[in-house]
Amino acid sequence: MExxxxxxxxxxxxxxxxxxxxxxxxxxxxxxxxISLIAELEEExxxxxxxxxxxxxxxxSAERIMKMIERLQEEY
Amino acid sequence: MQLSSLLLAGQxxxxxxxxxxxxxxxxxxxxxxxxxxxxxxxxxxxxxLASYGFFWLISGELVIYxxxxxxxxxxxxxxxxxxxxxxxxxxxxxxxxxxxxAKAGFVKKQRAVITLAVVLHIGLLLVLKYSPFxxxxxxxxLSKLGLSVKLTVPSYLMPIGISFFTLQAVSYIVDVYRGVxxxxxxxxxxxxxxxxxxxxxxxxxxxxSETAEQLWNVKPIEYKNLTFGIQRILYGMLKKIVIADRLTxxxxxxxxxxxxxxxxxxxxxxxxxxxxxxxxxxGSMDAVMGTAQIFGITMPENFQRPFFSKTxxxxxxxxxISLGAWFRDYIFYPVTSAKxxxxxxxxxxxKLGNHYGPLIAGSIALFCVWFCNGLWHGSAWSFIFFGMYxxxxxxxxxxxxPPVQAINKKLHIDPKWFVYRLLQILRTGVLVxxxxxxxxxxxxxxxxxxxxxxxTNFSFSTFDDxxxxxxxxxxxxxxxxxxxxLIILTVSILNEKGICIxxxxxxxxxxxxxxxxxxxxxxxxxxxxxxxGYRPIDPMYAQY
Amino acid sequence: MPTVLKNIFRxxxxxxxxxxxxFLLSKVFIPAEGTxxxxxxxxNSNGIYGEDKNSIDAIFLGDSIVYAGVSPLQIWNxxxxxxxxxxxxxxxxxxxxxxxxxxxxxxxxKLVMMETDALFSKFNFDDSLMHxxxxxxxxxxxxxxxxxxxxxxxxxxxxxxxxxxxKGYKFSLVIKPSTNLTYMKQKLSVETLPSRNKSxxxxxxxxxxxxxxxxxxxxxxxTKHWNKARHDSITKLSKELDIDYIDINTLPEVKMDxxxxxxxxxxxxxxxxxxxxxxxxxxxxxxxxxxxDRRSEPAYEGWNKTGKNYARKTADAMxxxx
Numbered sequence: 042m043e044x045x046x047x048x049x050x051x052x053x054x055x056x057x058x059x060x061x062x063x064x065x066x067x068x069x070x071x072x073x074x075x076i077s078l079i080a081e082l083e084e085e086x087x088x089x090x091x092x093x094x095x096x097x098x099x100x101x102s103a104e105r106i107m108k109m110i111e112r113l114q115e116e117y
Numbered sequence: 118m119q120l121s122s123l124l125l126a127g128q129x130x131x132x133x134x135x136x137x138x139x140x141x142x143x144x145x146x147x148x149x150x151x152x153x154x155x156x157x158x159x160x161x162x163x164x165x166l167a168s169y170g171f172f173w174l175i176s177g178e179l180v181i182y183x184x185x186x187x188x189x190x191x192x193x194x195x196x197x198x199x200x201x202x203x204x205x206x207x208x209x210x211x212x213x214x215x216x217x218x219a220k221a222g223f224v225k226k227q228r229a230v231i232t233l234a235v236v237l238h239i240g241l242l243l244v245l246k247y248s249p250f251x252x253x254x255x256x257x258x259l260s261k262l263g264l265s266v267k268l269t270v271p272s273y274l275m276p277i278g279i280s281f282f283t284l285q286a287v288s289y290i291v292d293v294y295r296g297v298x299x300x301x302x303x304x305x306x307x308x309x310x311x312x313x314x315x316x317x318x319x320x321x322x323x324x325x326s327e328t329a330e331q332l333w334n335v336k337p338i339e340y341k342n343l344t345f346g347i348q349r350i351l352y353g354m355l356k357k358i359v360i361a362d363r364l365t366x367x368x369x370x371x372x373x374x375x376x377x378x379x380x381x382x383x384x385x386x387x388x389x390x391x392x393x394x395x396x397x398x399x400g401s402m403d404a405v406m407g408t409a410q411i412f413g414i415t416m417p418e419n420f421q422r423p424f425f426s427k428t429x430x431x432x433x434x435x436x437x438i439s440l441g442a443w444f445r446d447y448i449f450y451p452v453t454s455a456k457x458x459x460x461x462x463x464x465x466x467x468k469l470g471n472h473y474g475p476l477i478a479g480s481i482a483l484f485c486v487w488f489c490n491g492l493w494h495g496s497a498w499s500f501i502f503f504g505m506y507x508x509x510x511x512x513x514x515x516x517x518x519p520p521v522q523a524i525n526k527k528l529h530i531d532p533k534w535f536v537y538r539l540l541q542i543l544r545t546g547v548l549v550x551x552x553x554x555x556x557x558x559x560x561x562x563x564x565x566x567x568x569x570x571x572x573t574n575f576s577f578s579t580f581d582d583x584x585x586x587x588x589x590x591x592x593x594x595x596x597x598x599x600x601x602x603l604i605i606l607t608v609s610i611l612n613e614k615g616i617c618i619x620x621x622x623x624x625x626x627x628x629x630x631x632x633x634x635x636x637x638x639x640x641x642x643x644x645x646x647x648x649x650g651y652r653p654i655d656p657m658y659a660q661y
Numbered sequence: 662m663p664t665v666l667k668n669i670f671r672x673x674x675x676x677x678x679x680x681x682x683x684f685l686l687s688k689v690f691i692p693a694e695g696t697x698x699x700x701x702x703x704x705n706s707n708g709i710y711g712e713d714k715n716s717i718d719a720i721f722l723g724d725s726i727v728y729a730g731v732s733p734l735q736i737w738n739x740x741x742x743x744x745x746x747x748x749x750x751x752x753x754x755x756x757x758x759x760x761x762x763x764x765x766x767x768x769x770x771k772l773v774m775m776e777t778d779a780l781f782s783k784f785n786f787d788d789s790l791m792h793x794x795x796x797x798x799x800x801x802x803x804x805x806x807x808x809x810x811x812x813x814x815x816x817x818x819x820x821x822x823x824x825x826x827x828k829g830y831k832f833s834l835v836i837k838p839s840t841n842l843t844y845m846k847q848k849l850s851v852e853t854l855p856s857r858n859k860s861x862x863x864x865x866x867x868x869x870x871x872x873x874x875x876x877x878x879x880x881x882x883x884t885k886h887w888n889k890a891r892h893d894s895i896t897k898l899s900k901e902l903d904i905d906y907i908d909i910n911t912l913p914e915v916k917m918d919x920x921x922x923x924x925x926x927x928x929x930x931x932x933x934x935x936x937x938x939x940x941x942x943x944x945x946x947x948x949x950x951x952x953x954d955r956r957s958e959p960a961y962e963g964w965n966k967t968g969k970n971y972a973r974k975t976a977d978a979m980x981x982x983x
Contacts, residue, residue, distance in 0.1 A: 642801065
């Protein structure tokens with residue numbers, strides 16, 4: 042989780058990632074940030090994030106992002 | 118064709134407009150009554166029947182394209198689902214280490230199926246819609262090269278709405294492939310999703326997950342839905358008949374007739390066209406949403422007060438939302454999340470930083486989106502130019518974001534300051550109007566010509582009653598359009614602030630509500646641009 | 662169930678209220694007959710209102726083909742028969758019927774010459790429903806007069822009775838030749854009249870009979886709108902309904918020169934073409950023996966004056982064009 046927040050802060054600083062729950066709906070993360078984030082996450086966690094996973098629901102909070110990562114890691 | 122020719126004899130097939138008397142006074146009431154008397158569990162089939170009846174009335178035997186499309190995606194959906202099931206069954210039997218490899222095989226197979234499906238559907242659309250444009254240009258190229266070979270320019274009968282239902286079909290099949298939805302085993306449910314009558318001409322482009330279940334589990338008509346639906350249709354009529362139709366004569370004079378109007382007049386023409394297009398399209402959407410609401414169905418909104426946008430990219434998130442969302446989900450993200458693109462993003466980010474790094478991959482994807490968006494609107498160079506114009510504007514907007522932010526900080530300008538936002542909104546409006554000028558012009562050359570004249574000779578010295586009279590309009594036309602726009606602006610501002618006027622009005626007493634409703638109806642009847650001397654425009658988006 | 666009934670009752674009351682308001686508004690919006698505002702869009706043909714009572718002996722009914730190809734004043738100058746062109750651009754049959762009724766308000770022509778192009782002009786459900794509704798609530802037809810009210814409040818504009826100096830004819834010397842010279846030879850397919858149009862024609866015929874007028878169908882030369890299929894179709898129809906029919910397209914004595922006689926590639930005639938067609942029609946009218954030469958009647962002095970004026974003006978313009 043800490044690593045994830047580090048990545049997020051690296052991409053878009055000045056957001057309270059630990060507590061924010063509307064990263065997308067509140068326009069904290071732009072579509073460009075999402076593109077960076079996905080590339081970083083894939084590299085960091087050795088997963089593939091397919092286009093279908095790119096929905097606000099999966100990116101609205103650090104917790105949700107973590108959940109998605111865990112789910113993708115478990116997939117065979 | 119007997120019935121169809123009886124109802125629709127005439128150059129204008131009136132049913133293609135949801136504001137025609139044929140639709141409002143005959144087709145829709147007949148549907149409401151038929152729907153009400155049909156027993157509950159048959160209501161969904163009644164809607165399906167009504168939808169196919171509607172499509173047949175406007176397209177005749179071309180309804181075959183809709184039927185074939187429906188059968189095709191139904192079959193492909195089941196095919197992909199089968200592969201998934203087989204994969205699950207086999208993978209659960211394998212030890213964990215071998216799963217990844219086995220899965221790859223299945224995924225490959227699914228990819229092949231989905232590619233075939235998409236190629237078939239988009240291919241049909243391309244052939245029907247773009248082959249005349251393509252062959253004309255090839256011929257031009259051949260003659261430029263001095264070759265005497267000439268391809269025959271094909272011409273096909275294209276059913277109305279094919280662009281819309283094809284995109285729905287593709288979104289369905291891709292969503293099945295992505296696992297967002299399960300393939301539909303019921304062909305009737307899928308057919309209703311594809312053909313629901315109010316949306317077949319001009320959209321919105323719905324997702325299976327948004328409307329299919331709603332349409333299938335329809336409820337009896339409720340009083341509140343009925344009145345709200347009718348009110349929404351009337352509001353659309355106000356936009357379409359009072360504003361859009363009234364501007365036709367002036368807009369046509371500026372864009373269709375060869376003339377030498379000065380720049381100011383052309384600019385007014387471009388603004389009028391932008392207003393006309395918005396009022397026509399969003400008014401039609403009100404009629405679509407209103408009709409759907411009568412049957413208790415909530416459709417995704419297609420407009421969210423686009424002219425309050427502060428940037429071009431925001432504008433496109435508020436204008437024709439369902440098309441933008443389609444391009445985002447089925448072109449933008451797939452392109453940016455392709456393996457090579459991701460690598461490009463990671464490495465570029467290290468060199469160029471957080472803002473410009475992802476911009477490279479993003480811009481490539483954006484280019485694809487806007488190329489397709491331009492083409493989708495029509496097969497002509499002016500539409501491709503229109504797409505590229507917006508692509509470049511968004512690209513420039515993205516490039517300038519960090520420096521502008523820096524400057525604002527230095528000058529202590531708060532981006533949330535009222536005046537700053539107003540200027541942003543105005544700037545966006547001007548850029549949109551210029552884009553629509555090219556969009557409306559008869560071809561790219563004519564657009565360039567109009568634009569040059571607009572900029573080089575910008576004055577309003579000849580814009581007077583005499584000029585208006587030569588176009589058969591007068592200042593009263595502009596006054597009534599202005600007043601009506603003010604009404605709509607007021608409603609929009611309230612909506613933007615999150616106030617739902619209809620809900621609060623519904624709580625008021627019946628006298629006030631009726632007075633308002635009568636006022637709206639009489640306003641449309643008196644100030645509407647219909648009858649002798651006016652020719653209603655065909656729904657503008659139906660041709661796309 | 663009671664709530665459903667209550668709601669239906671409410672709906673009915675609402676619609677009745679609307680109907681009442683439209684009825685009252687109609688009283689306000691309907692213009693005085695024969696004024697400029699009564700059909701602002703059809704000024705040329707509405708000039709018939711400005712003519713003296715019962716002064717017109719024959720009218721020509723139809724779309725733009727008629728006002729481009731038939732010149733009443735030429736007939737007057739040659740035979741002394743007062744006629745008028747009740748034609749409006751893209752006239753649909755329901756409007757022809759309207760025009761006819763309007764013409765009979767002040768006039769009692771003995772002959773109605775109806776051009777056949779309008780017979781093939783289709784109209785949709787909305788057009789005919791709207792037309793019926795306009796009959797019940799005239800405000801639907803005259804709603805645009807809010808502009809007149811606005812003008813009267815803020816400026817001044819009086820209601821004027823209109824007249825037309827060429828009696829509905831539209832003069833043009835523009836030449837844009839037609840190359841379609843075989844239009845009466847090729848037989849594309851059989852063209853039948855839409856059934857709705859046929860019933861309108863029957864109504865028009867009955868109306869004429871009731872008012873003691875003879876109805877004659879005629880086809881004005883046009884290479885764009887006319888062809889063998891349409892000729893055959895109207896020939897058959899006129900026999901069926903027992904109406905006289907003349908197709909000027911097929912008459913060898915009317916020598917059309919398509920390199921010169923049309924103003925828009927064979928769609929409408931110009932003045933050169935109109936002279937030939939009118940010459941024939943005048944001869945035809947005269948041969949019917951229904952009319953007397955009124956040139957010496959004192960009531961028609963005005964006609965003599967406008968007739969002379971017309972002859973001079975058109976001759977001057979033609980000279981200038983050469």
